[in-house]
Amino acid sequence: MSEQAPLREAVVDLGAIRRNVETLRAAIGTEHTFAVVKANGYGHGAVPSARAALAGGADRLGVADLAEALELRDEGITAPILSWLHDSDADFDAAIADDIEIGVSSIDQLDSVVQAAQRAGRTAVIHLKLDTGLSRNGVTPDAWAAAVRAARAAETAGTVRVAGVFSHLSGTSPEADTAQADAFDRGLAEAARAGLDPEFVHLAASGAALTLPRTRYNTVRLGISVYGISPFSDREPSEFGLRPAMTLRSRVVAVRRIPEGQGVSYGHTYRAPEDTDLALVPVGYADGVPRQASGRAEVSIGGTRHPIAGRVAMDQIVIAVADSHVAVGDEVVLFGDPEQGVPSAEDWARAADTIGYEIVTRLGRRVTRRYVGE
Numbered sequence: 001m002s003e004q005a006p007l008r009e010a011v012v013d014l015g016a017i018r019r020n021v022e023t024l025r026a027a028i029g030t031e032h033t034f035a036v037v038k039a040n041g042y043g044h045g046a047v048p049s050a051r052a053a054l055a056g057g058a059d060r061l062g063v064a065d066l067a068e069a070l071e072l073r074d075e076g077i078t079a080p081i082l083s084w085l086h087d088s089d090a091d092f093d094a095a096i097a098d099d100i101e102i103g104v105s106s107i108d109q110l111d112s113v114v115q116a117a118q119r120a121g122r123t124a125v126i127h128l129k130l131d132t133g134l135s136r137n138g139v140t141p142d143a144w145a146a147a148v149r150a151a152r153a154a155e156t157a158g159t160v161r162v163a164g165v166f167s168h169l170s171g172t173s174p175e176a177d178t179a180q181a182d183a184f185d186r187g188l189a190e191a192a193r194a195g196l197d198p199e200f201v202h203l204a205a206s207g208a209a210l211t212l213p214r215t216r217y218n219t220v221r222l223g224i225s226v227y228g229i230s231p232f233s234d235r236e237p238s239e240f241g242l243r244p245a246m247t248l249r250s251r252v253v254a255v256r257r258i259p260e261g262q263g264v265s266y267g268h269t270y271r272a273p274e275d276t277d278l279a280l281v282p283v284g285y286a287d288g289v290p291r292q293a294s295g296r297a298e299v300s301i302g303g304t305r306h307p308i309a310g311r312v313a314m315d316q317i318v319i320a321v322a323d324s325h326v327a328v329g330d331e332v333v334l335f336g337d338p339e340q341g342v343p344s345a346e347d348w349a350r351a352a353d354t355i356g357y358e359i360v361t362r363l364g365r366r367v368t369r370r371y372v373g374e
Ligand SMILES: *Cc1c(COP(=O)(O)O)cnc(C)c1O
Pocket: 036, 038, 084, 168, 204, 205, 206, 207, 221, 222, 223, 224, 225, 231
């Protein structure tokens, strides 16, 4: 192993992102596809992930807040971008100036967008969001009829164009998502009665897009699946033909042998059941390795899986490698493509009682990213 290799590195395979989008598009078959690149592209890097997803056939990008959208524009991304999470003083002037499509979740927000459009002398492109039961943002059902009428009036006045109508599912159960789709259909009918004719109708994120065809309409918003991670804790990405794009790797920085009974790491929650070799790996919870996975998760060293011994610390983990001749400098894969025999982000999620989303998005600042496979 090269001594120059970074201590902690997330290797992101952009070819995997591109192929995942191709695979998803072929399976889902909607006319339009948002690739969601919020939260720094789910930890993979927003700009390279966006470019790879667009190369794979996504025709639009989705982000949560405007700062994320503006950053993509600053980096030269010209594809349509929708941003849907705004506070009361969001900079819609900047959004309109940069051609960012605005998710609108209330009549007050619509008013703010209209005012910004009037200041700019331009038409703002908006997607009206209906709350169909997730109870986060989105126009509440009781305000929806008034909202679509106000949006239609603004459209007639030339200040906005309602390019989309959308909502977001809770993923509670197929029945609950279907009930939300019913509410969405009623909202779409109301929008049509008000004279709106949105080009993009979107409800499903990865989970529903893959499993509930009814929720696909003509556009889906795909996040986690683009990165090759399953939206379901009990289903592997390979079931959907997806390959994880990220491999989190480090290397062994020290090895030692301890006698039976010796405790390891803070609190000595692990005691060696017999004489054993230990490998020290310089990644910890500051790097996104969940402390919750202490004593539960495994890593791969030289193609063999070994368990974490004891607690995950801020900067390091200790691996119980038995008698397997691990040496300083050996590569350690925390997670990557399970088809290659290494643990998956889903394995880590199970070990930490969380979801794959959290495993990839929480990588810390010290983890460098390296891009391969363009
Ligand atoms: C994050 C997000 C998505 C993408 O969800 P995945 O489950 O990652 O596919 C889609 N829509 C909205 C509104 C989101 O916030």
